[in-house]
Amino acid sequence: MGFSFSAFSYITALIGDAFLIFFAIFHTISFDELKTDYKNPIDSCNSLNPLVLPEYLLHILINIIFLIAGEWLSVCLNLPLIGYHIWRYKNRPQGMSGPGLYDPTNIMNSDTLSKAMKEGWIKLGVYLLSFFYYLYGMISSLIAA
Amino acid sequence: MPSSNSDQTLLNNNNNSNLKPLGIQKRPMYPQQTPMPMAQPMMNATQQLTQIQPNQQLNSFPGVQQNIQQQPQLQQHPKENLQHENFSQQQQLSSSMKNLTLNNSNFPLQMPSSKSDQNLLNNNNNNSNGFTLGIQKRPMYPQQTPLPIAQPMMNPTPTQFQQQLQPNQQINSFPGVQQQPLLQQQPRENLQHENFPQQQPQMSASMKNLTLNNSVVPNLPLQMPSSKSDQNLLNNNNNVKPLGMQKRPMYPQQIPMPMAQPMMNATQQPTQFQQQLQPNQQFNSFPGVQQNIQQQPRGNLQYQNFPQQPQQQPNVVHQGFNQIWGRETIDLMQNRHILPQTKVTPPPIKLNHQFHEATNCSSDIFRCTLTKIPESNSLLQKSRLPLGILIHPYRDLSNLPVISCSTIVRCRVCRTYINPFVFFVDSKKWKCNLCYRINELPEEFQYDPVSKTYGDPTRRPEIRSSTIEFIAPSEYMLRPPQPAVYLFVLDVSSLAQQSGYLDVVCQTIQEQLDNLPGDARTQVGFIAFNSAVHFYNIAENFNQPHEITVLEVDDVFLPCPDNLLVNLKECRELINDLLQQLPKRFANEHDNQSALGAALQAAFKLMSPTGGRVSVFQTCLPNYGPGALQSREDPNNRSSKDVQHLGPATDFYKRLALDCSGQQIAVDLFLLNSQYSDLSTLSGISKFSGGAIHHFPLFNINKPQQVTEFQRALTRYLTRKIGFESVMRVRCTRGLSIHTFHGNFFVRSTDLLSLPNVNPDAGFAMQITYEESLADVKTVCFQAALLYTSSKAERRIRVHTLCLPVTESLTEVMHSADQQCIIGLLAKMAVDRSLSSNISDARDVFINATVDVFSAFKIAQNLPSGASGLIAPQNLALFPLYILALLKQMAFRTGTSTRLDDRVFAMCQMKSLPLDQLIRYIYPDFYLLDPLFTEEGDKVDPPRLQLSAERLDSRSIFLLDNGVNIYIYVGSNTNPSVIKNVFGKNSVNEIPDVCYSLPNLETPSSESLQEFINTLNEEKPYNATIQIIRDTSPCRNLFVQHFVDDRNENSLSYYEFLQHLRTQVK
Known part of the structure; x- marks a missing residue:
């Protein structure tokens, strides 16, 4: 029984995806706290902003590994999300000097907040689904090998 | 002297700021500007003009009257x-x-x-x-x-x-x-015409029989x-x-x-x-x-x-x-002179019998764009009107009931303050009007402090008045109330010396030191800055103030731990000394660098322990140290349609403002620039710290009227009431929620605004959205509670409650709209749009909003689609007039050369002015003064006129009041006796080209004019400066530029605008 590179890619993706799920959960919790008035938006943004780029990079890293392993289907499934990430970061609030997406002065705007909330939930769903997909991919590539 | 190390960082900084604007420019994600929205319409409008003529004849009935009777309450x-x-x-x-x-x-x-x-x-x-x-x-x-x-x-x-x-x-x-x-x-919409051919003969016959009292009728068929x-x-x-x-x-x-x-x-x-x-x-x-x-x-x-x-x-x-x-409606095409001669008032709020006697919050303080709230979001969408509230919470009030009690009665769940619109279940219980929870009434609430008797809770002042102030007990304090602390941060760079503003500031502060609001603990401090930051140690035991200069601006520190902020009473003499020396101190230094960022950081460090107010006077672009900026304005581009650089170049000032806000420090900015100073970036420091922004472009001490204006503004600023470490919470009835806030503050949670300082000239607005339908309620309430520390170190809560009826009828919604309030809210929304997108989008917002409202009204009224007029409810009759004025306002105009700083300041004003001042700022008051000078008979108030040159007359005297300035325009053929009585001159030509004062003559005409100007000034934070302009004077343009109803080279006249709207309204 060999241990193919594609199996390895799925295993890394699984681990990476677990982290992504954590990130998504953390986002949703933070926004919920903001909504229910438990937290100061400055603190929230300060804790969320440093996590945005690592999340994006981790997601891209997973896909690079897929690319190397030649798992085209997995890459294609992830492309929309990569595209969305790039678009999202390009359209971040003007004049932010640090990394990140969230500006404490407009995060409390209920449009922005509900959008961020929705984004968090949808991403959580996507990561969960892809978690099971990677699990399936890992098993099937192990069996195939 | 900067060490080589700091030079390095400085370079880095410069690099950063070089790069940043570029990074922003490279993000043109926004849609390309649509072809100018006004240009097209202009063409249409002129074409339309000819088409319309026949209809117009038709509509001009002799003896048409409007039905102005109020409908009875149903x-x-x-x-x-x-x-x-x-x-x-x-x-x-x-x-x-x-x-x-x-x-x-x-x-x-x-x-x-x-x-x-x-x-x-x-x-x-x-x-x-x-x-x-x-x-x-x-x-x-x-x-x-x-x-x-x-x-x-x-x-x-x-x-x-x-x-x-x-x-x-x-x-x-x-x-x-x-x-x-x-x-x-x-x-x-359709088909009405189809019916008519059949009816026609019959009707005309019967009409003849009836001999109607209408000359037009026989022609009708x-x-x-x-x-x-x-x-x-x-x-x-x-x-x-x-x-x-x-x-x-x-x-x-x-x-x-x-x-x-x-x-x-x-x-x-x-x-x-x-x-x-x-x-x-x-x-x-x-x-x-x-x-x-x-x-x-x-x-x-x-x-x-x-x-x-x-x-x-x-x-x-x-x-x-x-x-x-x-429901009076009005055809705007037929009634071009629609501005009422008296003040425009919002539609009255008609509550049902339950609260019939309860007095609602004054419309000067609290206003909603709709005086009847639609029962559901879909109904609101049908009306196409924005829903929001405008509030002027800390307005100067003459009779404000103040209550001091041990427990302030509030709802247990939603923390609403008890107000006139609650429902008393019995004498011990009340039902909250925001969350509908039933609460207990404390024993002492039965006691009426006025009559000193027990009994009916409805006699309490809380139930009587919807604007009330409580003196808060200690549970409303996180820390002991802070003293009043004022720090002045003064620009002393070479440009500042040239403008000479420092003399005026120091002199005014010196005059007003006694009038600064505060108590025995009041503290004052001064910081001056050019390429270095100068601190002033004013310790009691010194015999003159010591200056300490910090050259290390990249990492600014406080040179001594105390005596930089000193007690006003104890160090009065030294402060006077300092204020006298300061203007001369830097007169011979030619340092054209300005390290504003460092000075602000120093101010932040100095104020952090107490909180308070920082007043920054800035005359040039900060170009040194942290927060240094580059000039971004291209003077050749001032009249371009695509206005760039409305957003900040760096978030340095914003982040600093957030830090300040956290320490209860507000930064007020006075910009007295003679050249571009990037107000769009600098304004961040005030916007997010609850400060105020004042702008005196091209200020120079040699221009006396500018000096007077600046002095008046500064005097008002120094002596007006101030609330420290304040927060404002706005609550609304279950089913509604607050969506977006407008004003200068930091939003700390969904309904809580953090306002390190609150001043009586600040207005706020909130957009409201629906969370659920309001079908099962009859009234909706909004409550704004402002918790602040007064300058006398009392913790106080000012509560305003507004109650509005709910309606399910679209027509009622349309007829209850408050046009001025809508304009106020739209202006704020358009500023946001300009910043997030661009000016043309914001201009589109205005036009689309107007078209949508009229289209919605047409549908609501079921008017045929081809109707020739532009039918509006009476209460929205001025809507297009104001919209047109907004389109020509400095903030949103395109095509006319506008300095970027002026435009950004106008936008700041849109966001933070209280509504009454905002309306005057958008659409100045224009009066015909002749009735004041009539010899015989009763003197009537001067009538208000629409801002159109067609109203000018060379035989009359006019007055235009835009809030800051009052212009008196004298026609060249004015009766010489009037000139003699009012101006003390023999003929019009003796009035000089530049004339800033009105002589105090003891003639009835002069006195009544003075009196009239005084009444105008009463509504303003400080007196306007007066300028008298002959109609032949070279500064006539100052006056004529305000005529927003008239056409100019790149904008429509009011009538053309109506024509354009008419073609757009479906």
Whole structure:
């Protein structure tokens, strides 16, 4: 029984995806706290902003590994999300000097907040689904090998 | 001296700031500018002009009058009652139909059973005045059923009835079809014209018979194609109608209910239709006798009788409903001079009987864009009006009830303060009007502090007044109340020396030191900055202030731990010394660098332990140290349509402002620049710390009127009330929530604004959204509570409560809109849009909003699609006028050369001015002064005029008041005696070109003018500067530029704008 590179890619993706799920959960919790008035938006943004780029990079890293392993289907499934990430970061609030997406002065705007909330939930769903997909991919590539 | 190390960082900084703007420029994600929205319309408008002419003739009725009667308040109408009415109506119907012996196969099917009648009513009820009926489910379009009822009345001949009956669509489109009692029309755009050819001959015949008191009427049939004339025809038709019903008892006596009802049901629709369509109601112009007839469930109906036509049954029902609905509409195309001569007031808020006596919050303090709240989001969307509240919470008030008590009564759950709109379940319990929870009433609330007796809780001041101030007990303090701390940060760079502002500031501060609000603990400090930061140690034991200079601006530190902020009372002498020395101190230094960022950081460090107010005076672009900026404005681009650099170049100032806000420090910015200073970036420091922004462009000490204006503004700024470490929470009734905030503050949670300082000249706005439907409530309340520390170290809470009725009718929503408030909110929303997108989008927002509102009104009123006029409810008549003024306002205008800083400042003003000042800023008050100078008779107030040069007259004197300046414009042919009396000059030509003062003469004319100017000044934070302008003077343009109703090279005139709107309104 060999241990193919594609199996390895799925295993890394699984681990990476677990982290992504954590990130998504953390986002949703933070926004919920903001909504229910438990937290100061400055603190929230300060804790969320440093996590945005690592999340994006981790997601891209997973896909690079897929690319190397030649798992085209997995890459294609992830492309929309990569595209969305790039678009999202390009359209971040003007004049932010640090990394990140969230500006404490407009995060409390209920449009922005509900959008961020929705984004968090949808991403959580996507990561969960892809978690099971990677699990399936890992098993099937192990069996195939 | 900067070490080489700091030089390095400085370079880095510069690099950063070099790069950053580029990074922003490279993000043109936004849609390319759409071709200028105004240009196209202009073309259209001129074309339109010719097309319109014939219609205009038509519409100009002689003796048209507007119906200005207020509608009486209506009560909810029980459903049972309604059914009863329908039933009787039915009987009536069937008998009338028998008489007519109709030969219509549809007829039996359409015979309404009482059940279907009810349905029908429900159906017809859509989008209209359901509140009379209490019907809630309202499917969209009317069915055909009602036809037999209306038809016989409209057209006494059966043949014609048939003709019209056959095509179903015609039936629906017929104005008389709908029979909902007291209900308004459906949208039925098409088909009205189709009906008319059939009616025409008959109507014209009957009109002749009737000898109507209207000269236009005989011409009408010829003018058929215009929809306006359609309406006129209908009018006549209505007059005819009663002929077919002569057996009915004669009105205007009291009518027995069952008889009256069917009449109304059948005939009111067309009437109502016209009433709303056509402001120029013919009936009103009859010298008719008015009689009031009480009709029980309905409230007051007014009937009019026409003495000219005794044989005809006067169309009582028309008149009654005209009065009841009394929704005056106005055709803007016909009434170009629509500005009322007196102050524009918001529509009154009419609460139902439960709160009839409760006084609502003053409209100066708290205003909602709609004085009746739509019951659901979909209804709001139909009206196309923005929903939001504008609040001026810390306004200077003359009689404010202040209460000191140990427990402040608040709702246990939502923490609402008790207010006049709560419901007392019994004498021990009250029901919260925001979350509907029942709360206990504490014992002491039974005690009335005024009469010093126990008993009725409704006598408490909390229940009596909807604006109230509590002196808060200690649980409202996180720390002991802070002292009043004022820090002045003064720019002393070479540009500052050139402008000479420092003399004025130091002198004014010195004069006003005693008037600074505060108590014995008040502290004051000064920081000056150029390329270095200069601190002033004013310790008591010194005999003169010591200056400590920190050259290390990249990492600024406080050179000594204390005595930089000193007690005002104890160090009064030293402070006076300092203020005298300061202007001369830097006079010989030519340092053209400005390290504002470092100075602000130092101020932040200095103030952090206490919090307080930092007043920054800046004259140039900060170009050194942290927060250094580059000039971004291209002077050649000032009139371009694509305005760039409205957003900040760096978030340094914003982040600093957030830090300040966390430490309860507010930064107020006075920008006295002579060149571009990037206010869009600098304003961040005030915007997010609850500060105020003042702008005096091109300030120079050699311009006396600028100095006076600056002095007045500064004096007001120094002496006005101030609240420290404050927060404002805005609560609203369950079902609504706050969506977006506008103003200068930091939003700390969904309904909480952090305002390190609050001042009496700051206004705020909130947009409101629906979370759930309001169908089951009758009123909606908003409560704003401002918690602050007064300058006397008292913790106080100022609570404002606004209560508004809920309505389910679109027409009511439209007729309850508060145009000034809407303009205020739209201006703020457009500023946001300009920043997030671009100016052209913001301009589109204005035009689209106007078009949408008028289109929605057209649908609500069921006007035909081709109507020639631009029909608006009376309460929105000024809407296009203000919108046009906004489009030409400095903040949003394109094509006219505008300095970027001026534009950004105008935007800041839009966001933070209280509504009354904002309206004057957008649309200055323009008065004809002649009535003040009349020799004989009673003096009347000068009339307000629209801002158009056509109102100018070389024989008169005019006054224009834009809030900051008052211009008095003297025509060259003014009566010399008036000139003598008012200006003390023999002729107009003796008035100098530049004249900033009004002589104090002891003539009645001069005195009454002074008095008038004083009344104008009373409404302002500080007195306006006066400038007198001859009509031949070279500075005439100062005056003429405010004429926003007129056309200029790249914008429309008011009438052209209306034409453009008319073509856009669907």
